[in-house]
Amino acid sequence: MIHFKNIRFYYPKGKTILDDISLDFVPGNIYGVFGKNGEGKSTLMKIVAGLLFPKSGKYHVMGEAMSRNTVKYLQHMFIVPEDFELPGIKISSYEHINSPFYPEFSREQFYELLKEFKLSPDEKISTLSFGQKKKVLIAFGVATNTKLLLMDEPTNGLDIPSKSQFRKIMASVVDQGKCVVISTHQIRDLHSLINHIVILDQSKVAFDQPLSTISECLWFGKTRRDSNESIIYSEASFGGKTILSRQDKDETEVDLELLFNAVLNEPVRISNAIKNTHHDSAV
Amino acid sequence: MDFDNSKPIYLQIVDFFYENILSKRWPEEERIPSVREIAVMVEVNPNTAIRAFNHLQELGVIYNKRGIGYFVSENGYNTVLSIKKTEFKEEILPDIFKKMGLLEIKFEEVKDAFNQYLNNKDNEEK
Numbered sequence: 001m002i003h004f005k006n007i008r009f010y011y012p013k014g015k016t017i018l019d020d021i022s023l024d025f026v027p028g029n030i031y032g033v034f035g036k037n038g039e040g041k042s043t044l045m046k047i048v049a050g051l052l053f054p055k056s057g058k059y060h061v062m063g064e065a066m067s068r069n070t071v072k073y074l075q076h077m078f079i080v081p082e083d084f085e086l087p088g089i090k091i092s093s094y095e096h097i098n099s100p101f102y103p104e105f106s107r108e109q110f111y112e113l114l115k116e117f118k119l120s121p122d123e124k125i126s127t128l129s130f131g132q133k134k135k136v137l138i139a140f141g142v143a144t145n146t147k148l149l150l151m152d153e154p155t156n157g158l159d160i161p162s163k164s165q166f167r168k169i170m171a172s173v174v175d176q177g178k179c180v181v182i183s184t185h186q187i188r189d190l191h192s193l194i195n196h197i198v199i200l201d202q203s204k205v206a207f208d209q210p211l212s213t214i215s216e217c218l219w220f221g222k223t224r225r226d227s228n229e230s231i232i233y234s235e236a237s238f239g240g241k242t243i244l245s246r247q248d249k250d251e252t253e254v255d256l257e258l259l260f261n262a263v264l265n266e267p268v269r270i271s272n273a274i275k276n277t278h279h280d281s282a283v
Numbered sequence: 284m285d286f287d288n289s290k291p292i293y294l295q296i297v298d299f300f301y302e303n304i305l306s307k308r309w310p311e312e313e314r315i316p317s318v319r320e321i322a323v324m325v326e327v328n329p330n331t332a333i334r335a336f337n338h339l340q341e342l343g344v345i346y347n348k349r350g351i352g353y354f355v356s357e358n359g360y361n362t363v364l365s366i367k368k369t370e371f372k373e374e375i376l377p378d379i380f381k382k383m384g385l386l387e388i389k390f391e392e393v394k395d396a397f398n399q400y401l402n403n404k405d406n407e408e409k
Binding site: 028029030164168171172174192193194195215220221251252253 | 289290291292294319322323325326327328329330331
């Protein structure tokens, strides 16, 4: 659906934000894009959404090159940005004005989601809190039923019950024809939803793997001190969390925080461990 | 559903199915929630839920009726019972034995505790 090849981006007179980025986003998946502050996550999202244009490299959307003229693809994608301004009008007026741009928009779904988020269509957007405004945008984005849904830090500003509601909504909307890309620092909020991990570091793609490959190749947990297995990465926190090569050990749940730290600290060892296992199983 | 860190989420969903079948909330030959309903219920990616369904289908605990949905198998209850018994003997018991050794607890002490548990339970029921 989305194909990035050697994408490069920098802001005027600024340093390079994205350098030689190649990525594919395929329908049927929920991608999680992670990275430290200022590593270009939001810039990447804006490029995918057509809000910024790469300085060099190829960007194909649904098989065609994206350019300033390919407006027709914008009806198939929606972005929930991290910061946004919404007009000071009623929620229902906002829907009325914006929904015609999206051919698959479902009014029924939108008002149902508003109800779930305990918002009334008659409320004026300017009187809402940041979290409530975010809910309006999330509900609208989901109801557009676009093939591509981009969300930048969607759980920021949401209260605790709404985070759970958000996960339920996302679990219900993903299907084989839809692609969701979520950029976030809130790994704990979203780890049960995401099934493909992209990590950006130093303007590059440091990691890009489906969760199924990660859990096939790597083992996450506490190891005994006397174990003589070679440790790929470990943290000296209480209990000593460790990443090992999985080999024939039982599958463990992927610890995304540990993986993230491992990729930033030991990128070569992590990628070798995955390459080696994958190579073995292919033979 | 709160997830345990170490066990893969799809296996935790499998355990959730086992609980429902063993407690007879999901009787044999009855329809169970769909993949999507389970994904929403436990807030996971539908792909993870599908993995749990496939796993249970391979074990013969559930089966799929095309176009209708998933059902608990005819022998679903007994299948789950034997899976859980094996798990108890091979995983939980060795762990308990190891702890008993570490804490120097004799088998008689465990036996007494077990009998006392049975007594208390009897009294409560009376």
